[in-house]
Amino acid sequence: MSQITLRVNGETRTVDVDPSTPLLYVLRNDLGLRGPRFGCGLSQCGTCTVLMNGNPVRSCSRPVSRAQGTEITTLEGLSGDDELHPVQQAWIDEQVPQCGYCQNGQILAAAALLADNPGPTDDEIREGMNRVLCRCMTYYRIQAAVRRAAEVMADGEVER
Amino acid sequence: MSVERAMAAWDGSTSRRDFLRTSGLFVLGFSGAGAAGVSRWGFDGAAGEPAPYPDVDFLQLDSWLVVHEDGTATFYVGKTDGGQGTGTATRQILCDELDVAYDRSELVMGRTDMTVDQGGSGGSDAIERDAMAARRVAAEARRVLLEMAADRLAVPVDALAVSDGVIWVRGDRSRTVGYGELVGGRRFDVALMGANVNATTGLASVKPVQELKLVGQSIPRYDIPGKVDGSLEWAVDVKLPRMVHARNVRPPFAGATVVGVDESSVRDLPGFVGVFTEGNYVAVVCEREEQAIAAAERLAVLWEKPARAPFPASDELFDYMRGTTPVGGGGRASAQVQGDPDVALAGAATVVEAAYDIPFHGHTAIGPAHGLADPSDGQMTIYTNDMKPYSHRTGIAEFVGMSPEQVRVIWMDGPQLYGRTAADDAGFEAAWLANELGRPVRMQWSREEETAWDTKGPAFAIDMKGGLDADGNVVALDYRARIANYAHVGYNQADTVLIAQLMGIRPERPSPGGGRGPDEMYHIPNRRQVTRAVRFPLAFETPLRTGNLRDPNGPQTAFAGESFIDELAAAANADPVELRLRLLRGSGEDDDAHRRARSIAVVEAAAEAYGWDLRPSPRAVGSGRLLTGRGISYAYRARTTVATIAEVEIDRETGRVWVRRMVCGHDCGLVINPDGLESTVQGNLLHGISRTLYEEVRFDGERVTSVDWRTHPTLTHMDTPERIDVVIVNGDPNPDRPDLLPYGAGEPSHRTVPAAIANAIHDATGVRMRRLPLRPERVLAELERMGL
Numbered sequence: 051m052s053q054i055t056l057r058v059n060g061e062t063r064t065v066d067v068d069p070s071t072p073l074l075y076v077l078r079n080d081l082g083l084r085g086p087r088f089g090c091g092l093s094q095c096g097t098c099t100v101l102m103n104g105n106p107v108r109s110c111s112r113p114v115s116r117a118q119g120t121e122i123t124t125l126e127g128l129s130g131d132d133e134l135h136p137v138q139q140a141w142i143d144e145q146v147p148q149c150g151y152c153q154n155g156q157i158l159a160a161a162a163l164l165a166d167n168p169g170p171t172d173d174e175i176r177e178g179m180n181r182v183l184c185r186c187m188t189y190y191r192i193q194a195a196v197r198r199a200a201e202v203m204a205d206g207e208v209e210r
Numbered sequence: 211m212s213v214e215r216a217m218a219a220w221d222g223s224t225s226r227r228d229f230l231r232t233s234g235l236f237v238l239g240f241s242g243a244g245a246a247g248v249s250r251w252g253f254d255g256a257a258g259e260p261a262p263y264p265d266v267d268f269l270q271l272d273s274w275l276v277v278h279e280d281g282t283a284t285f286y287v288g289k290t291d292g293g294q295g296t297g298t299a300t301r302q303i304l305c306d307e308l309d310v311a312y313d314r315s316e317l318v319m320g321r322t323d324m325t326v327d328q329g330g331s332g333g334s335d336a337i338e339r340d341a342m343a344a345r346r347v348a349a350e351a352r353r354v355l356l357e358m359a360a361d362r363l364a365v366p367v368d369a370l371a372v373s374d375g376v377i378w379v380r381g382d383r384s385r386t387v388g389y390g391e392l393v394g395g396r397r398f399d400v401a402l403m404g405a406n407v408n409a410t411t412g413l414a415s416v417k418p419v420q421e422l423k424l425v426g427q428s429i430p431r432y433d434i435p436g437k438v439d440g441s442l443e444w445a446v447d448v449k450l451p452r453m454v455h456a457r458n459v460r461p462p463f464a465g466a467t468v469v470g471v472d473e474s475s476v477r478d479l480p481g482f483v484g485v486f487t488e489g490n491y492v493a494v495v496c497e498r499e500e501q502a503i504a505a506a507e508r509l510a511v512l513w514e515k516p517a518r519a520p521f522p523a524s525d526e527l528f529d530y531m532r533g534t535t536p537v538g539g540g541g542r543a544s545a546q547v548q549g550d551p552d553v554a555l556a557g558a559a560t561v562v563e564a565a566y567d568i569p570f571h572g573h574t575a576i577g578p579a580h581g582l583a584d585p586s587d588g589q590m591t592i593y594t595n596d597m598k599p600y601s602h603r604t605g606i607a608e609f610v611g612m613s614p615e616q617v618r619v620i621w622m623d624g625p626q627l628y629g630r631t632a633a634d635d636a637g638f639e640a641a642w643l644a645n646e647l648g649r650p651v652r653m654q655w656s657r658e659e660e661t662a663w664d665t666k667g668p669a670f671a672i673d674m675k676g677g678l679d680a681d682g683n684v685v686a687l688d689y690r691a692r693i694a695n696y697a698h699v700g701y702n703q704a705d706t707v708l709i710a711q712l713m714g715i716r717p718e719r720p721s722p723g724g725g726r727g728p729d730e731m732y733h734i735p736n737r738r739q740v741t742r743a744v745r746f747p748l749a750f751e752t753p754l755r756t757g758n759l760r761d762p763n764g765p766q767t768a769f770a771g772e773s774f775i776d777e778l779a780a781a782a783n784a785d786p787v788e789l790r791l792r793l794l795r796g797s798g799e800d801d802d803a804h805r806r807a808r809s810i811a812v813v814e815a816a817a818e819a820y821g822w823d824l825r826p827s828p829r830a831v832g833s834g835r836l837l838t839g840r841g842i843s844y845a846y847r848a849r850t851t852v853a854t855i856a857e858v859e860i861d862r863e864t865g866r867v868w869v870r871r872m873v874c875g876h877d878c879g880l881v882i883n884p885d886g887l888e889s890t891v892q893g894n895l896l897h898g899i900s901r902t903l904y905e906e907v908r909f910d911g912e913r914v915t916s917v918d919w920r921t922h923p924t925l926t927h928m929d930t931p932e933r934i935d936v937v938i939v940n941g942d943p944n945p946d947r948p949d950l951l952p953y954g955a956g957e958p959s960h961r962t963v964p965a966a967i968a969n970a971i972h973d974a975t976g977v978r979m980r981r982l983p984l985r986p987e988r989v990l991a992e993l994e995r996m997g998l
Contacts, residue, residue: 051480067498071500075499075500078447079449079498082449083440084441084442084447085440087446087577088446088577088578089576089577089578090578091656092918092919094657094918094919094920095919125439125440126439126440128440129439134439138438138439141438142434142435142438145430145434145885145886145889146438148292148890148893149293149624149627150293150433150438150442151444151575151576151577151623151626152576152625153437153438172932175927176928176930180926180927180928183919183924183926185574185575185576185625185626187893187895187896187900188889188893189926189927190892190896190931190934191889191892192927193927193930
């Protein structure tokens with residue numbers, strides 16, 4: 051065990067864990083976060099996604115020691131104090147989730163995609179989101195929600 | 211939150227124990243350190259006291275709903291919502307009947323100590339069956355409230371009007387009384403009637419459809435915001451004091467037996483708590499989750515391979531299934547004969563034959579199975595996403611030797627289930643380990659376990675034969691299926707869950723499943739449906755355990771049935787839609803659900819919405835790289851009818867099939883929440899595409915080799931259709947009937963997908979794909995064989 055200091059959702063947190071522990075278990079079991087969830091442990095599905103310095107990272111396969119010195123954002127930290135991130139709002143407006151277990155990864159992947167490419171084409175949405183899996187198969191609504199979020203972010207206002 | 215509110219309904223004038231003993235709000239009698247968001251009072255039960263978690267009495271109105279002093283209502287149903295919006299839809303129905311505004315209500319689902327046993331979820335019948343029982347109770351509550359108001363206001367009941375929880379004297383809005391004033395915080399103490407929970411009713415009639423205001427509206431789902439902002443607490447999130455983490459160690463070969471377990475290989479690992487072995491069941495427990503994962507990888511177990519191969523390799527599966535001697539009839543109604551199919555086939559002008567193969571499919575939830583068991587105070591509490599919490603409770607009680615009254619199951623959100631999944635198995639394992647250890651145990655399966663060891667939807671080998679007369683009419687249809695479903699695993703059975711099987715426990719007799727052929731309303735005078743089960747050498751402790759997977763057997767049987775109707779259409783040079791309508795209209799007979807009329811309606815609606823032009827398939831094969839075609843498939847399930855059209859694009863260079871567009875004509879009677887229905891149907895269609903194009907459980911002669919998302923691919927964003935139209939149809943002969951009922955939705959659409967895609971590929975190419983999944987290499991091989 052050793053002391054590891056992390057920056058998570060704008061706060062500094064210190065934990066006493068084996069440095070090889072996957073970041074996922076530290077976030078969930080030591081810091082009590084619910085956004086990132088276990089899906090495969092193999093970096094294949096994206097359910098455990100967090101943003102590290104704004105980039106989507108699969109926390110199931112990232113040792114906690116290699117998360118030090120980065121700004122980690124989980125689903126809980128994506129929204130501001132009073133309002134949801136436009137991607138989250140679009141997810142509600144399009145009524146995207148079914149079971150919702152994978153949506154952490156879908157939402158964070160979409161937020162990262164739109165930060166990188168504010169006006170993606172349909173093909174770019176498909177390609178950009180492709181490595182995040184959903185077994186309820188909500189892909190159709192996810193893609194609609196990404197398009198909606200892109201429009202809202204471009205307009206700078208929420209469309210109703 | 212609802213629990214606190216329900217607790218507030220208890221006025222404190224009786225001791226809690228007396229309160230628990232009386233009927234009514236004993237729904238409050240729960241104990242222990244619960245999940246956050248659920249109250250946390252300790253139960254002060256002493257030895258010899260009545261067990262704390264009695265069954266909730268469905269014959270008491272108070273078991274189903276509580277009206278609070280502020281006039282808000284809490285409903286309690288014995289169902290779970292896997293994300294198809296059945297919770298929201300149920301609230302809409304109940305608010306309409308009770309006359310309470312939607313946002314002044316809440317719903318508690320699937321807690322065995324608080325909600326009546328409605329079996330949990332399954333069969334797409336949450337709205338069709340269970341919400342209708344709750345609806346009649348809500349109507350009864352409204353009736354009782356009106357009687358109370360009549361007393362209070364000293365007028366006859368029929369002089370009263372009611373809206374949104376307020377009752378007033380017609381013509382005099384100054385004389386009003388609210389639901390909260392009438393009964394808030396108190397029990398109704400009204401007995402209900404009914405031979406079983408599904409028949410529960412009071413004296414009141416439900417409202418005619420025309421008076422329902424919330425029903426029919428696309429009210430946004432209440433569970434979505436918490437799933438989007440990370441605030442929802444899931445079953446995987448629950449943490450309890452002294453909780454430890456468990457992982458299983460599975461046999462490396464199917465049917466392998468434990469010779470020895472060397473605990474010293476892990477004893478010195480940090481956080482080690484214990485190794486638990488009984489028979490061929492092996493698990494490790496550690497203080498921390500990552501420690502349990504490491505210990506499960508490190509534990510030295512000596513396994514002995516079985517003398518005989520447990521099953522054929524998946525490449526030889528269908529030859530094996532057709533060549534072996536069947537063991538059983540495959541359940542009830544396994545052979546159905548109408549007319550004389552042999553004579554009709556012998557006299558037919560044209561006879562068509564085809565064989566269809568459908569592999570094992572897995573549930574492979576996005577989050578592997580898990581369960582948390584808390585053995586505190588000599589009781590057992592299970593936190594799970596199992597969609598059947600009631601049988602989870604009774605099955606676990608039996609397995610660990612407790613009375614059901616000592617066990618409660620708290621259902622919480624979790625990864626998708628869609629049938630008899632390993633959530634059952636993980637909960638039993640957690641409970642058994644918790645019982646051994648005396649500490650709360652969280653069991654979490656790995657991705658490999660989830661994919662390899664979850665129950666499977668059975669493989670089918672189906673042989674079809676059909677006869678046409680000289681005019682192209684279908685005169686005979688012969689369906690013969692073999693199904694690899696010898697020892698079908700039921701829900702939460704103490705003698706078939708995986709841990710029981712590995713411990714050497716066996717059911718008294720295996721339960722072969724899957725007896726029926728395709729569900730359609732075609733008028734074909736001579737037909738036969740025969741299903742026979744086949745078995746493998748290893749029937750138990752096998753990763754090829756079969757259990758219900760979304761629409762059990764429906765996609766498999768409809769793939770054969772609806773592909774073959776297209777083969778007959780091609781042989782008759784008929785348009786596939788025209789032939790189906792001809793077969794549906796061929797008989798004047800109807801059934802009580804008007805299924806035939808509604809079958810015709812969905813086929814017509816799908817064809818119209820798609821813009822289907824009448825012509826036989828296949829079309830002239832194009833010369834470009836991308837070939838396009840369209841295909842239709844129709845089915846019913848219970849009382850719901852569906853017709854789905856798929857438009858595909860096939861890359862002749864790579865063999866990749868993309869379903870570019872789907873149109874689904876769907877009649878499930880009364881629609882409660884159109885957007886929720888559309889979302890559910892979309893999910894079922896896409897899951898159907900995934901099973902059709904990609905999914906197959908692969909195995910060699912020793913073990914399942916599909917162990918992750920690379921070896922068991924699933925539909926991705928890239929494969930998603932460009933456009934999906936769900937056309938909601940009401941084909942009832944009397945569409946405005948005031949007693950129109952909702953029928954099940956979800957699974958009915960799922961079964962139409964495989965044949966719609968295969969028929970579209972045939973339309974585009976003339977190639978008939980008869981073996982699922984339709985992966986690119988298989989499509990390419992067929993295209994090459996046809997010289998395309």
